[in-house]
Amino acid sequence: xxxxxxxxxxxxxxxxxxxxxxxxxxxxxxxxxxxxxxxxxxxxxxxxxxxxxxxxxxxxxxxxxxxxxxxxxxxxxxxxxxxxxxxxxxxxxxxxxxxxxxxxxxxxxxxxxxxxxxxxxxxxxxxxxxxxxxxxxxxxxxxxxxxxxxxxxxxxxxxxxxxxxxxxxxxxxxxxxxxxxxxxxxxxxxxxxxxxxxxxxxxxxxxxxxxxxxxxxxxxxxxxxxxxxxxxxxxxxxxxxxxxxxxxxxxxxxxxxxxxxxxxxxxxxxxxxxxxxxxxxxxxxxxxxxxxxxxxxxxxxxxxxxxxxxxxxxxxxxxxx
Amino acid sequence: xxxxxxxxxxxxxxxxxxxxxxxxxxxxxxxxxxxxxxxxxxxxxxxxxxxxxxxxxxxxxxxxxxxxxxxxxxxxxxxxxxxxxxxxxxxxxxxxxxxxxxxxxxxxxxxxxxxxxxxxxxxxxxxxxxxxxxxxxxxxxxxxxxxxxxxxxxxxxxxxxxxxxxxxxxxxxxxxxxxxxxxxxxxxxxxxxxxxxxxxxxxxxxxxxxxxxxxxxxxxxxxxxxxxxxxxxxxxx
Amino acid sequence: xxxxxxxxxxxxxxxxxxxxxxxxxxxxxxxxxxxxxxxxxxxxxxxxxxxxxxxxxxxxxxxxxxxxxxxxxxxxxxxxxxxxxxxxxxxxxxxxxxxxxxxxxxxxxxxxxxxxxxxxxxxxxxxxxxxxxxxxxxxxxxxxxxxxxxxxxxxxxxxxxxxxxxxxxxxxxxxxxxxxxxxxxxxxxxxxxxxxxxxxxxxxxxxxxxxxxxxxxxxxxxxxxxxxxxxxxxxxxxxxxxxxxxxxxxxxxxxxxxxxxxxxxxxxxxxxxxxxxxxxxxxxxxxx
Ligand SMILES: Nc1ncnc2c1ncn2[C@@H]1O[C@H](COP(=O)(O)OP(=O)(O)O)[C@@H](O)[C@H]1O
Ligand SMILES: [Mg+2]
Numbered sequence: 001x002x003x004x005x006x007x008x009x010x011x012x013x014x015x016x017x018x019x020x021x022x023x024x025x026x027x028x029x030x031x032x033x034x035x036x037x038x039x040x041x042x043x044x045x046x047x048x049x050x051x052x053x054x055x056x057x058x059x060x061x062x063x064x065x066x067x068x069x070x071x072x073x074x075x076x077x078x079x080x081x082x083x084x085x086x087x088x089x090x091x092x093x094x095x096x097x098x099x100x101x102x103x104x105x106x107x108x109x110x111x112x113x114x115x116x117x118x119x120x121x122x123x124x125x126x127x128x129x130x131x132x133x134x135x136x137x138x139x140x141x142x143x144x145x146x147x148x149x150x151x152x153x154x155x156x157x158x159x160x161x162x163x164x165x166x167x168x169x170x171x172x173x174x175x176x177x178x179x180x181x182x183x184x185x186x187x188x189x190x191x192x193x194x195x196x197x198x199x200x201x202x203x204x205x206x207x208x209x210x211x212x213x214x215x216x217x218x219x220x221x222x223x224x225x226x227x228x229x230x231x232x233x234x235x236x237x238x239x240x241x242x243x244x245x246x247x248x249x250x251x252x253x254x255x256x257x258x259x260x261x262x263x264x265x266x267x268x269x270x271x272x273x274x275x276x277x278x279x280x281x282x283x284x285x286x287x288x289x290x291x292x293x294x295x296x297x298x299x300x301x302x303x304x305x306x307x308x309x310x311x312x313x314x315x316x317x318x319x320x321x
Numbered sequence: 322x323x324x325x326x327x328x329x330x331x332x333x334x335x336x337x338x339x340x341x342x343x344x345x346x347x348x349x350x351x352x353x354x355x356x357x358x359x360x361x362x363x364x365x366x367x368x369x370x371x372x373x374x375x376x377x378x379x380x381x382x383x384x385x386x387x388x389x390x391x392x393x394x395x396x397x398x399x400x401x402x403x404x405x406x407x408x409x410x411x412x413x414x415x416x417x418x419x420x421x422x423x424x425x426x427x428x429x430x431x432x433x434x435x436x437x438x439x440x441x442x443x444x445x446x447x448x449x450x451x452x453x454x455x456x457x458x459x460x461x462x463x464x465x466x467x468x469x470x471x472x473x474x475x476x477x478x479x480x481x482x483x484x485x486x487x488x489x490x491x492x493x494x495x496x497x498x499x500x501x502x503x504x505x506x507x508x509x510x511x512x513x514x515x516x517x518x519x520x521x522x523x524x525x526x527x528x529x530x531x532x533x534x535x536x537x538x539x540x541x542x543x544x545x546x547x548x549x550x551x552x553x554x555x556x557x558x
Numbered sequence: 559x560x561x562x563x564x565x566x567x568x569x570x571x572x573x574x575x576x577x578x579x580x581x582x583x584x585x586x587x588x589x590x591x592x593x594x595x596x597x598x599x600x601x602x603x604x605x606x607x608x609x610x611x612x613x614x615x616x617x618x619x620x621x622x623x624x625x626x627x628x629x630x631x632x633x634x635x636x637x638x639x640x641x642x643x644x645x646x647x648x649x650x651x652x653x654x655x656x657x658x659x660x661x662x663x664x665x666x667x668x669x670x671x672x673x674x675x676x677x678x679x680x681x682x683x684x685x686x687x688x689x690x691x692x693x694x695x696x697x698x699x700x701x702x703x704x705x706x707x708x709x710x711x712x713x714x715x716x717x718x719x720x721x722x723x724x725x726x727x728x729x730x731x732x733x734x735x736x737x738x739x740x741x742x743x744x745x746x747x748x749x750x751x752x753x754x755x756x757x758x759x760x761x762x763x764x765x766x767x768x769x770x771x772x773x774x775x776x777x778x779x780x781x782x783x784x785x786x787x788x789x790x791x792x793x794x795x796x797x798x799x800x801x802x803x804x805x806x807x808x809x810x811x812x813x814x815x816x817x818x819x820x821x822x823x824x825x826x827x828x829x830x831x832x833x834x835x836x837x838x839x840x841x842x843x844x845x846x
Contacts, residue, residue, distance in 0.1 A: 039653055041597075041660060094831055100653060101595040102834060105785045109827035112782060120820050226778065230664055233657060278671035278774075285665035289643050292658050296650065373739050399741035407739065413732040416725065424729045427722065428741040471740065 013142045015259055020149045021210045023251035026235045027153075027160050027244060028203030034241035034302070035164055036196040037176040038096075039104040043232050044225035045111025046201045048118060049087060050080035050208025051218045055131040056124075058213075065126040073137035077152075077209050084205025087114075088198045096193050111225060119220040130219025134212050149210055153248070156203060161244045163199070172196055227281060231258065234288045242302030249299055258284060325384075326351050326479050326510045327403070332371055332381035340379070341367045343534035347512075349479060354501070354511045356542065358518040359531035365514040366408050368531065369481050373398050373405050386478065400428050404472035408483035408514075411468035414457025418448050421456050421467050425474030434474065441470040444503060462493040466500075473504065480504065482513035486520075498524055522546050562693040567811045573700045573769060575787075575807025576707035580762035581780060582787035582799035583714060584755030590731030590794035591751050592648070594655045598639060598662040599759050599784065600777035605666055606632035606760020607767040607776065608674050614681060621681055622702065625764050632760025633753040635666065640752045645745075663778065671774045679772040703765040710761055711800065714754070718796070723750050731794060782823050783810060786830035805829065 025043065032038040054076040059068030087110070095106040118125050125131055136145045163169050171192055212218050231254065239250020261283055265276030272279075291298070327349040335341035341364045349355045357365050370376045372383050373395045383391045390398050399405075404425075413421050422441060426434035442449035445466040451459065456467050465485055472480050485501070486494040494517055502524050505511050515521035522528050525542035530551060538551055545551055581603060588596050610628030613619055639662050647654050688695040718724040726747050730737045738744050762784075763777055770776070787806045791798025806826045813825035 037653070039656060094835055098834055101656060102789070104597075104656060105595065105782070105789070106831065106834075109782050109786075109823075109830070113824045113827060116820055116824055120818055227664070230660065233660065237657065274676070275672055278668040278676070281664050282668040282672065285661045285668065288661040289658060289665075292654060292661075293643065293646055296654065375735065375739070395738040396741045396743050399739065405739045407736065410733055411736060413729045413736065415732050416728055420725050420728075423722070423725060424737070424740050424742065427726060475741065 010142065013146050015255065017142065017146045017149050017214055018211075019252045019255040020146070020153045021207055021214065022232065022235060022255050023153050023248040024149075024156050024210065025204055025207035025232050026239065026247040026251040027156050028200045028207065029232055029236045030200075030241060030244060030247040031160055031163070031196055031203065032200035034236060034243070034247065035169060035176070036172045036193060036200075037100070038193060038197050038200070039100050040107045040197070040200070041104055041229055041233070042091075042107030042109075042111030043204055043229040045107070045114040046084045046088065046204035047208035047211070047228065048111070048114055048218075048220070048225070049084045050205030051212035052118065052125050052131070052208075053080040053083050053205065054209035054212040055134050055218050058135065059131060059133055062131075064129075065122075065131055066124050068131075073213065076213075077206060080205040080209035081202040084208075085198045085202040088201030089194070092194045092197045096197060097190055111229070115220050115225055125218065125220075128220060130217060132217045134216045134218065136213050136216075145214060149214070152206070152210060156206070157244055157248060160203070164244060168192070168195070230288075231284065234284055234291075236298075237288065237296075238291050238298055240298030240300040240302060243298070243300045246298050246300035246302075253299070254284075257287070324351060324387075325349070326353075326386060327372070327512065328382075328384040329368070329372065330382045330384070332368070332378055332383070334371055334376055334378040334380070335367065336376065341534050342371060342376075342378075342381075344381075345531060345534055345536055346381075347529055347536060349510050349512050351478075352505065352508060352510055353526045354505050354513070354524055354542075356518070356521045356525040356528040357512070357514045357531050358516075358521070358528060358545075359537075363531045364534040365531050366483050367534075369405065369483050369512075369514065370407075372403065372481065396428065399475065399477075402475070402478040403481065404475060404477040404479070405481045406465075406468045406472045406483060406485060408487065412456040412459075412464050412471070414455065416456055417453050418456055418459075418467055418470075419452040421471050422448075422452075422474055425471035429475060433476075437474055437476060441473055444473075444500060445470055462489050462497070465489065465493075465497065469500070469504070473509070477509060479510040479512065482511065484514050484516060486515065486517050494520065519546065564812070564815065566694055567815060568808055569694060569696060569700070571808030571811035572804065573703050573807070574811055575804035576703050577762050577765045577769065577803075578780070578783050578787045578807050579800050579803030580707060580710060580758045580765065581784035582791065582803045583711075583796045584758040584762075585784060585788040586791060586794055586796045586799040587727065587731070587751055588755045589788070590796070591727065591734070591748060592644075592655075594644075594652050594659070595785065595793075596755070597656060597659040597781065598666060599755070600779070600781035601663045601666040601670070602632050602636055602756050602759040602777070603763030603766065603780060604670055604772075604774060604777035605635055605763070606756075607763035607772050608670050608679075609760070610764045611674070611679060611681065611767065611772055621764065621768060622706070625706070625761060628760045628764050629757035630760075632756040632758075632763070634756070636752040636756025636759070637749055639666075640749065645748075663781075667774050667778065674772075674774075676774060679767075681768055681772070699768045703768060706761070706765060710758070714758070714796070717754075723747065727751055727754075779823070783807075783826035786826045786833075789830055790833050 025047065029043060032040050056067035057069050057071050057076040057079045058073060060070045062068055091106060091110050095103045119128055137148060138144050175189055175192055235250040235254040236247050238254050240246025261280040265279050268276060325348050329345065329347045331344045331346050332342045333340055333344060345368050359365055367376055371378050374393050375395060378392050382389055385401055385403055390401065413424060422438050423434065426437065447463060448466055448470055451463065456464060486497050489497060498520055501511055513521065522542040522545050528540060528542050528545045529536045530538040538545065581599060585596060585599050606628040609631035610621065610624040613624035613627045614621055643658055643662065644655055647658055686698050688697045718728055726742050729742060730744065730747050766776055766780060783806050787802035788799050790805055791802030806829060809829050810822040810825045813822060
């Protein structure tokens with residue numbers, strides 16, 4: 001046994017950084033699902049777009065893929081968000097007027113197509129070989145990067161929480177809970193859903209960009225797309241969909257559980273170690289079902305606004321109104 | 322007075338937390354035709370659904386042939402001899418007429434379905450001609466026949482009809498009421514909600530006026546028809 | 559690309575269409591009754607294929623004998639998923655069921671991988687010689703797939719139109735509340751619908767494995783074209799699923815005449831999206 005303290009610390013930093021990146025994506029899903037009720041299971045697609053945009057925008061020029069443009073980190077993040085948002089807008093244009101399960105199917109389709117394009121169109125991202133050498137901003141020190149990611153997470157949280165409390169967020173909730181009522185109130189449902197879908201997808205792209213700079217490498221298979229999507233869903237539901245604190249908490253808790261299962265499966269006899277990831281997926285899948293059955297509202301349930309209160313006076317209104 | 326078939330006692334209940342029934346009561350005796358009239362939204366349909374466990378009853382009781390069926394599962398209620406023809410969407414549109422009737426006999430284990438179907442074809446000869454046709458492709462009047470036929474397949478003691486003449490032409494309305502009298506002559510109790518209140522009350526033994534989830538008047542059919550106050554308020558003069 | 563090549567692609571398309579049809583009928587039946595898109599359907603396919611594979615590799619039976627075993631396994635897993643989880647979630651929002659089925663997909667897939675390992679498998683050892691019809695080629699497996707699908711589709715048709723349970727399924731799909739006040743035991747019909755859907759998915763999985771290979775991801779990858787087929791046929795309409803399956807199958811294979819084969823799923827998706835925009839109720843659904 002050689003537990004090396006600095007090794008442990010750097011593992012901790014690694015875990016925390018990824019948990020924080022997942023926190024960003026979980027917040028993004030909360031905008032779409034928790035606040036608006038939009039069922040997106042193509043998270044990995046927008047995440048991949050963000051990661052590739054960051055790679056293409058910030059790496060030095062290369063003949064093997066599009067770009068690189070050699071631009072700064074911040075520009076990469078903005079482009080990642082812009083492109084993810086644009087793709088989301090196109091998907092939304094086609095599907096947001098349809099039933100919710102059609103949107104779900106369409107998002108699987110879009111993330112599958114994104115993966116296929118990245119894999120087969122070598123000129124974009126060097127095909128299956130991917131793009132390497134994506135640098136971290138400021139310094140290569142992982143602690144510095146952790147600070148950057150935490151900063152972005154905090155900013156995202158504040159922005160999303162502010163959106164949730166704004167009149168816009170209230171309309172979203174009204175739409176989700178009683179669509180006809182809100183429609184009767186003259187709200188343009190489609191526009192609000194589109195805004196939430198695009199905003200959520202932009203933040204997913206942001207998460208992807210953060211990931212690319214952390215790992216330094218992107219490829220179509222760098223993250224298991226279905227599984228990454230699933231994990232984010234478990235995070236949001238475990239944390240409490242509709243609640244932004246819950247979304248972040250869920251990301252950290254589930255990421256720790258997920259990483260913890262790795263320690264567990266590493267104890268398996270050598271023959272089974274290759275099966276470890278399947279066992280871990282199984283555990284998380286079962287965990288989701290248990291949460292849905294036993295505590296569907298999550299660790300931190302959504303804060304319900306008081307019934308019948310106007311936006312300005314809701315804080316004082318009575319529950320029984 | 323013969324023993325009661327159906328006894329609904331001071332029902333309170335509705336959809337979600339919203340009470341629509343606010344103390345409605347009603348009885349049907351063996352072999353009776355009972356009519357419920359009342360304004361739109363009074364809770365007439367809700368009252369009928371509550372007898373089949375489709376609406377949650379919070380207070381009160383539904384007793385059928387001496388046994389409590391309050392909030393009982395619909396298939397168990399049907400099994401006890403009470404059938405229901407809902408107000409709308411009361412046939413299976415993609416099933417043929419014959420299949421609709423067969424579904425009516427879904428619970429029947431005695432092999433009497435074929436015989437019962439012949440009896441229903443006697444009441445509604447039109448259905449026999451059209452038995453291979455999809456119910457969804459038929460006219461409103463024909464669909465109403467299919468729905469009633471379906472509800473009769475288990476040879477019930479009591480049949481609940483929610484606005485059986487809604488949207489029909491005057492000729493069809495007349496015929497439908499004749500069929501209902503015919504069905505009643507077979508020894509089947511009838512509880513129906515009707516907007517064509519005058520005609521319905523003419524064939525009814527008794528009637529109720531329901532408003533705001535409560536019954537306001539109760540009398541014989543003739544008595545309600547003769548009551549000028551009621552005629553002005555609910556029967557369109 | 560000449561006419562023969564296109565015809566050859568059309569044949570492949572019909573074979574793929576058969577597989578998609580079997581999957582889409584189940585998705586459609588379940589949707590018709592439960593109003594919920596089962597995202598675990600593809601992985602039930604995978605499981606059925608592996609169960610049949612186990613029979614073939616242990617008992618050395620021919621594939622067609624193992625097929626019913628695979629179908630029973632698919633039915634059992636589908637019913638178990640419903641009874642253990644979905645049934646308890648049915649009263650909540652339908653979308654919760656979607657999430658749950660997404661989780662169920664991963665559970666089934668990881669079970670398959672734990673039992674049979676992550677590596678590819680194949681029903682066929684060596685290479686079976688294809689048969690030639692003029693310039694066209696068809697492999698014996700493809701004939702089996704086509705024949706098997708025709709038999710199963712006819713059996714499903716007879717079941718839905720001739721048996722009490724089949725008619726009750728159609729009745730439930732038409733109008734659940736009316737079915738319940740008619741005296742139909744909804745829970746029982748739902749269980750049988752899961753069993754039928756699971757069995758059909760498993761058959762689709764066995765055929766897909768015959769046409770290609772067994773991998774833990776095979777069913778999930780087929781899910782998108784299967785949904786596309788079901789949507790094309792008008793969700794909830796099992797007969798529409800046959801038309802939808804064939805259109806998606808043929809379109810996917812034909813697209814390889816102009817696009818790299820890797821984009822087949824994208825073609826299915828494109829056809830579906832066009833369809834959703836132009837006729838959201840499905841090809842057969844628009845007339846009412
Ligand atoms: N499924 C339902 N969910 C919620 N409210 C309903 C439902 N059906 C009816 N209501 C409400 O219950 C009230 C009574 O309806 P109903 O019983 O259909 O009236 P009636 O048949 O007398 O016209 C109405 O205010 C109606 O809006
Ligand atoms: Mg009514």
